Amino acid sequence: MNATLAVAAAVAFCWLGMVLAISFIEAPLKFRAPGVTLQIGLGIGRKVFRALNSVESLFAAVILVILLTQHPSTPITVAFAVAILALAIQLLAVRPKLTQRSDAVLAGLDAPRSTAHYYYVGLEAAKVIGLLVAGILLLAG
Structure with missing residues (x-):
């Protein structure tokens, strides 16, 4: 594996770790912490996910440059495309739909639960699969 593809593998696993740690560990646990109200949890969550999505966008840009310059195998390209497309849809x-609801809740309104959250989680799962497959394929050489 050349150095550029090694960077792609490192980015894939770093991105994967961030998604797993934040979306599947931190996000659900924060609402179980003593004294964390829905409003506090949403406020924290918005900041954390804004930061995560910013780093993810940077990772996606790095991966896109590598895909365009290195032309890895089709399975690697497809796996990365799944992750990048999932991020773009999110x-x-x-x-934006999640932000609407959290804006309402933070303003003190009794906003109904949104099904958009389930779509977000599904897209997180798609990213996990895409990144894991791409990373493994890159390491397998």
């Missing part, structure tokens, strides 16, 4: 379609 940022462009799902997060």
Whole structure:
């Protein structure tokens, strides 16, 4: 594996670790912590996910440059495309709906639960699978 593809593997696993740690560990646990109200949890969550999505966007850009310059195998490209597409859908379609609801809750309104959260989690799972497959394929050489 050349150095550039090694960087792609490192980015894939770093991105994967961040998604697993934040989306599947931190996010659900924060609401179980003593004294954390829905409003506090949403406020923290918005900041954490804004930061996560910013880093993810940077990782996606790095991966896109590598894909365009190195032309890895089709399975690697498809796996990365799944992760990048899932991120794009989250940022462009799902997060705005989640922001609407959290804005209402933070303003003190009794907003109904949103199904957008389930789409976000499903897209997180798609990212996990895409990144894991891409990383493994890169390491397998």
